[in-house]
Amino acid sequence: MSQQAFTTARLLRDNMEQVVLGKRDVVQLIVIALLAGEHVLLEDVPGVGKTLAAKALANSIDGQFARLQFTPDLLPSDIVGSMIYRSDSSEFHFSPGPIFANVVLADEINRAPPRTQSALLEAMSEGQVSIDGTTHLLPDPFIVVATQNPYEYEGTYALPESQMDRFLLRTSIGYPDRENERRVMETHRRGEPVDELNRCVSSADIKLAQQEVRSVKFADKLVEYLLEIVDATRRHDGFRxxxxxxxxxxxxxxxxxxxxxxxxEFVTPDDIKQLAVPVLAHRILSSGVLLGSDRGGVERQIRELLEQIPVPV
Structure with a gap:
């Protein structure tokens, strides 16, 4: 493995931390999702920096950024685009929607109806969209950073399990500590610092890093450890x-x-343990829960499973 992948990850993390203050763990998870070629769901109360984190990622990459504000009247064509008739050529031409960007912020994703949410499914899983039988490839790299408020349910639609499964991980940002909240106030006196972030990596750098990720060594005994955790979620009495x-x-x-x-250049047991909750919890339904999953209970039970499963030496 070349050192370029390490450099790309470090530059991204350091650049984002200039504006996402005191949240190194959150920044690392977002960078992990990007390097893995997958997507991330930021679930938290309004005003703690979910949109800021997505913009910080977008402004750090030499690529295109699009923001989708999900509302009850948003249509699938508002996301993926549509065929438009052009009188000069007497033909229909495809007009791409905002999904054709490298970093897509799906803000308040649970405020759009299921039909609109499903418009993201093909894009997130296949890196393409289909319009009138024609397939259109999305830019590469491509990542969706979605946000939602888990505490306000009026006017919202729960994300279906099939869509939750498309997010590599779910995480919360949380409130900053006193010192970092003071720094936020100081840095925002003259405007939005995120708008002044310099692009530190190119799209080509990201694509190379994503290729390098696949060559990271994963010992057989650690693969078995990961599969044991996965299998335990299927056998757990508390999980439906x-x-x-x-x-x-x-x-x-x-x-x-x-x-x-x-x-x-290699995976350790700590990598597996640290990602267990953000990667697995949102894909599990707790027994006895009618709508969605009991987030706190599921996360606690996953941690208990980790304590019960022997860690390879």
């Missing part, structure tokens, strides 16, 4: 639905990406 094979593969790729962000 465990994680899928797609989730296991995402978990595997996420651990490789975390190793790169830690500037290692």
């Amino acid at each position: 639905i465990g994680v899928s094979t797609r989730a296991a593969l995402s978990y595997y790729r996420g651990c490789q990406a975390r190793a790169v962000t830690c500037e290692r």
